[in-house]
Amino acid sequence: MAVSRTNLAWATLLDIGPADGGRRRLHDRLAHALRAAVREGRLAEGAVLPPSRALAEELGCSRWVVTEAYGQLVAEGYLSARVGSATRVAWLPDAAPPGPRVPREPARPPIRYDLAPGLPDLRAFPRRRWADAVRAVTGSAVHYDLGLPDPAGHAELRTTVARYLRRSRGADTGAGSVSVCAGVTDALVRTCRALRAEGIAELAVEEPGWGRLRDAATSAGLRVHPVPVDHDGLRVDRLARTPARAVVVGAAHQFPTGTVLSPARRARLVRWARNVDGFVIEDDYDAEFRYDRPPVAVVQGMDPGRVFLLGSVSKTLSPALGLGWLVAPPAMTPALRAANLVAAAPPVLDQLALAAFIDRGWYDAHLRAARRRYRSRRDLLIQTLGTQVPEARVTGTAAGLHILLHLPDTIDTRGTVRAAGAAGLRLADLDDYRANRPADRALVLGYGNIGDTEIPAAVALLRDALRTPAGPEDR
Structure with a gap:
């Protein structure tokens, strides 16, 4: 494992226990505490242990106690140490023994395209200027x-x-x-x-x-x-x-x-x-x-x-x-x-x-660039919908980051959202934003967080979802 400041084990809690009447010497108790921390996974493989002098100062003991404990665990294979290099954990806890098979629900397919509303273009976040x-x-x-x-x-x-x-x-x-x-x-x-x-x-x-x-x-x-x-x-x-x-x-x-x-x-x-x-x-x-x-x-x-x-x-x-x-x-x-x-x-x-x-x-400059980008993306989405879903009607296009896609009464929007999700396309049903009985059938399509090159494929999946027969759960 490459040297990293993120896997230091200096702050690990070690319970070295009481002196127990001298039956176990201090370096044995320290070795036992380190061994337990490794086996329990609190000290992960590759974690860097403190130098012997630093740990001795922390524990209020002699440096010899720490070097003896480290040496014992190196001999047992729990630690690895090389001259001029840090002492590291070298032991990986065994995998848990197999238990009874627990049935699991089928994993949902990953979302490939996101046409749900609510997000801006996260790819275009002005990282450099925000960091500045x-x-x-x-x-x-x-x-x-x-x-x-x-x-x-x-x-x-x-x-x-x-x-x-x-x-x-x-x-x-x-x-x-x-x-x-x-x-x-x-x-x-x-x-x-x-x-x-x-x-x-x-x-x-x-x-x-x-x-x-x-x-x-x-x-x-x-x-x-x-x-x-x-x-x-x-x-x-x-x-x-x-x-x-x-x-x-x-x-x-x-x-x-x-x-x-x-x-x-x-x-x-x-x-x-x-x-x-x-x-x-x-x-x-x-x-x-x-x-x-x-x-x-x-x-x-x-x-x-x-x-x-x-x-x-x-x-x-x-x-x-x-x-x-x-x-x-x-x-x-x-x-x-x-x-x-x-x-x-x-x-x-x-x-x-x-x-x-x-x-x-910088905020005004970001908004100007975002408006140009979103206008172009909106136009592409509307044009693609007109070609692939000609039976639908689009409204709410003058502003914002989403449009409404009004569908024929024969379309089941809830079933469409479910079918699209199964194909990796995230959609939103207008009914989800209503408190009362729906008046028409429509989808809320967000175009903020989707790339321009992804729109044709996303609309193709939407078209296929509209043609998928409704399942029993959607009726």
Whole structure:
């Protein structure tokens, strides 16, 4: 095994036992403890043991005790030692004896192509510039930045996010109203807790919509009321019939339909919030990616005293970063933070790295390149679907990272998803995002995390899955 700093065994717990009246000498007890650690797998084959002098100092014994124990285990084949080289574990525990055969479910085939929504192009993550940002802030952070983080987020990132939202999304906010969180779901949970503490117990959500947002609301103790969405976005007239005093809405790009809340609906939504003394929770989902329409400003800019604004970098950079933001109405900011006293902010160095990434213009450059790439990929997907699945109809194409594929009523979408999965293609059924009875049959096809060259083969598998007869479990 090549020398590696990752397989050091210096921190292994060794139980050398009591002196037991001198019946076993110390080097024998040490050899027994090392032998047990090797046989139990706590010291893996190739692990580097500490030099005899270092281990003797750790155990408070003479160096001779350690060299005698090492020598005994080398003779037994547990360790190997060469002059000028480290002492290593040379013994591999035997495989467990075969037991009774336990029947296992057949292994699922690996996913070869991913057309499910929810992920950006992870291959295009800006590794070099992100590493540069992390390196820069690690070197420049002052000592108190390395202490306990501010639960609201580092002031530098809150200031940067506020400037970015004012410039790019038309938001009306300052750093004092911004909280840094782990993503949109975390932001919604915090918001719902604050609303619950203020006496609001009913929340409306879009139908269809992202199920995780419904789960987040119920976990915070709110009762959820689905409200339908049409070609102009949320049906505010139907919202007014519910007992809700708060609503979650994707105004710039509703998931999964892809609709944009029309100007008239925006005005009616703000009036509704004022009339019921309630709040709008705006999920700014996929707002950065638009192709066939101009940018749409956030509703929050229309009434910052009634609208919470939620956003993250999960769809623009990567969900692995766990970085997002929550803009609260100024009057609600104290209640928001009081209701989430144990909410943990993301790591400070990651926050500072995102602030540097935005301030240096790298975030805008990444988004410009991503828009060009996604537009080209979307066009390729639509063209391929038109050729191979001509009976389907595509909607929701103007923005975002997914489209809707509407299918004939004779198609069983659940069976299609199952058949595609068996062939190595991941799909999503629109029914999975509905709380009520489905109105039509459609698939939600994401194109963020699939390569351009993979699209023809993925659509071919989709075509074959559509032609697969439904099994008994799908009927």
